[in-house]
Amino acid sequence: MILLTVGLALLGVFAVRFHMDRRRVSNGVYLMLALACTGVWLVGNGGDVDLALVLVRLLVVLPPLVVLALAGLLIGNGREMIRREGARSGNLMSIAPGLVLLVPYVLLGVAAATGNLRSTALASLIMAVGYFGFVFASFALYALIYGWLPYKPGMDAIVVPGCGLMGARVPPLLASRLNRAIQIYWEEVAAGRSPVIITSGGKGSDEAVSEASAMAAYLTERGVPSESVALEEGSTTTRENLLFIKRLLGERGASTRMVLVTSNFHVLRTAIMARRLKLDAEVTGSRTAFYFLPSAILREFVALLVAYKWTNIVACLVLAAVPLVLALVTGKVPMSY
Structure with missing residues (x-):
């Protein structure tokens, strides 16, 4: 016993x-x-x-x-x-x-x-x-x-950290995150809320545009109103993503209650990082190709x-x-x- x-x-x-x-x-x-x-x-x-x-x-x-x-x-x-x-x-x-x-x-x-x-x-x-x-x-x-764990509705912001571009094109891994963000956005709108989607990521040396701008274009092309999209184009790491987003939300006058949309293998570490940075944030994941998961x-x-x-x-x-x-x-x- x-x-x-x-x-x-x-x-x-x-x-x-x-x-x-x-x-x-x-x-x-x-x-x-x-x-x-x-x-x-x-x-x-x-x-x-x-x-x-x-x-x-x-x-x-x-x-x-x-x-x-x-x-x-x-x-x-x-x-x-x-x-x-x-x-x-x-x-x-x-x-x-x-x-x-x-x-x-x-x-x-x-x-x-x-x-x-x-x-x-x-x-x-x-x-x-x-x-x-x-x-x-x-x-x-x-x-x-x-x-x-299920997504908790009622967020002020839906944040999508970048993970690299192919020139100016959004690759499948990042597209999966954005598709999940679009799904959450319309669910929040249907519930009577007006969240902002924040795309986060700077421009790499091998990228034609910033990750944030490429992601924003992807969202608006799929029906998300441009006024519901905000860009954070200065970050180069996940930690900077979170810090710069917190500052951006403060400048917009919004609370820092947010959901971070990342790849499913990255969910727990992102949540732990958000906690260590004292962010009021939950994390939800998008699907990733199975063969990619072990190394990730x-x-x-x-x-x-x-x-x-x-x-x-x-x-x-x-x-x-x-x-x-x-x-x-x-x-x-x-x-x-």
Whole structure:
């Protein structure tokens, strides 16, 4: 019953934090821990099983397996993107991280075959890899849940951040965001509201016009009144998108209550960024081609790791030190071949 109690308590913490602010990446960690505890209790319920040992094995063994599966998925996804879109540098971004993720497993294999690496160091490496596997699983699960959340109507502004042009043309990924914004706009108008659609994005060196102006043209060509469209043409990053939009809305005299329309893989990180910038904003996503998702989700995960780099560095070092501390305290090697 202890594991069930812990699991339900963690689920309660998740529910409270989710109600207070669903734009927290830590919500996914609480949810994953709650599922792990309750899942282990269900597996061992009614049987003669050491639940604590099962939980430890689950948390130690499963995350490295998640990382290994992710490596295979990224390599396969990179091959698919090259097959569909050619061997451009952007399409190789899945293969390289996938190969990097395989390096620890190659080292473990060499260590196991030669016996050159002490099992304490091996345990530390597994703990470090396991940490990132657990965090990634938590992120992926919560990103999926957050992406399923329905749109909350009643916004003052519908904001569409840019993601690059093809010359002066809106590419399919950006068109998907704009189509979702158009859908939301007409739903708000039908409910008697008059939101403004803000297109956000500057002009890149390889672009004929600014992203904002190309997006605005796309909207007006599809029936959105020009007076309902505002442009923010100075930003070059998602963070600048949000900051400049907040300032633009202030200049127009509107509140900062907004919905950000981005690609579905980018929803959770955008929401977290909006929260950190203290914006009163919700986020909704547009559909993305399935084969594009694995590499895109990995980029989102890496960006969050960097955003919370000190938290992740400290947690990883602490976990990696656990086997070493146990070896010093007990005088025994915590893992052996």
